[in-house]
Amino acid sequence: MQIGFIGLGNLGTPIAENLLGTHQLYVYNRTATKAQPLVDKGAILCESVKELATMCDVVFSIVSDDAALKNITEGPDGIAAHLKRGGVHISMSTILPATATALEALHHQHHNYYISSPILGRPEAARARKLNMLVSGNAEEVDRIKPLLSDAGGTAIWEFGEEVTGAPAAKLCSNYLILSGVAAMAEGIHLAKQSGIDAAMWMNMLTQTIFGAPVYINYSAALLKENYLPAGFGLKLALKDANLVLQQSVATGSNMPVGKTVQGLLEQAVAAGFGEHDVTAVAEVVKK
Structure with missing residues (x-):
């Protein structure tokens, strides 16, 4: 199979490197210079999403948010319109379940498949091949891509059913617990010191x-060091995820008072200039 990869950020790059170890890999990134280290190792650089999708049987994508995912997937130059017939788009982004539903329908129109496969794990876990892969979608296609998820660095693959909404919902619930845990630890550490x-x-x-x-274990160590750069899980992205969690809570009629408090702390941290720092920088807001 010809494999493509779109989105070479902090997490995408080590995942792409894992795949490059066992597959010929086509890569595209909006900032082309970020792809150069992979090209130096043998990846083939594409100049557009359209070019990459046309070449590939399977395309992995891990981009920042729902809008970015729609941008690379929809339209006359998007993945859905140009992926090979019967091909698979594996989306690793943290997004709303409703977005996954819409993109699956679009891929169906073009006779290819969309599979949800968001990730639990930071960049260091990707480099160590210790990622947890959440996956949902067409059962036959999920079975077909499981070896690729392992090649990408998945130490475990957790299936959440044939609806593409399953894995995105599980990821949002998981990230909510991470974000609330980080905020609670920041408060607890501050209280202990005081x-x-x-x-x-x-x-x-x-x-x-x-x-x-x-x-x-990992986040408490980072909080105690108070070293927020470089970011493993950026605070701006953490706020994006908190916003998605609360959007999903509205869509499902779920009350989340603690979630709103965590969202407010993250908003304060971004407003204070910590958006590009690690999520643990929320501790600086807690101290004030």
């Missing part, structure tokens, strides 16, 4: 006992 106890020792106790999960 109370005169060793915050690092306290978090070490928690992460070795009742909070021994990667989110708490």
Whole structure:
């Protein structure tokens, strides 16, 4: 199969590098210079989305938001119109379930497939091939692309049904717990310091006992270091995800008072100039 990859950001680049290790890879990025390290390793650079889609049986995309995904997928020069007949577009972006539904319908019109496969994991997890891949969509096509998800760095593949909305919904719920966890840890660490106890020792106790999960272990370490650059999960993107979570809560009639509070903290952090910093920079708002 000819494999394409669109979106060479902090997370996309190491995933594309994983695929390049086992496949001939066609790449496109809006800022072409970001593709050069992959080209140096053997990837073929395409000058447009249309050119890449025309060449490929499978196209991976991981772009910043719903609008960016629609931009590369829709229209006369988009993925859907030019992907090979029976080809598969694997979307790894964090988006609204409704967007996935619309894009699946568009691909169906062009006789190809859209599969939702958002990711749980930071860039370092991608480089270590320890990503969790959430996936949903046509069962036969999901089975066909599973080996590619493993090649992309997936240590585990979690299936959420044949509706393309399943994996995006699971990803939003997951990111909500991450964001609320980071905010709560930032507050807890600040409270511990203000109370005169060793915050690092306290978090070490928690992460070795009742909070021994990667989110708490990794994010608490980052919060304690107070080193917010370079961003693994950018604060501006975190706010985008929080906004999507609350949009989905409205669409489903789900009340999320804690979610609104977390959204407000992220908004304050972006307004304070931390948009390009790591999400853990929300701690700077908590301190004030």
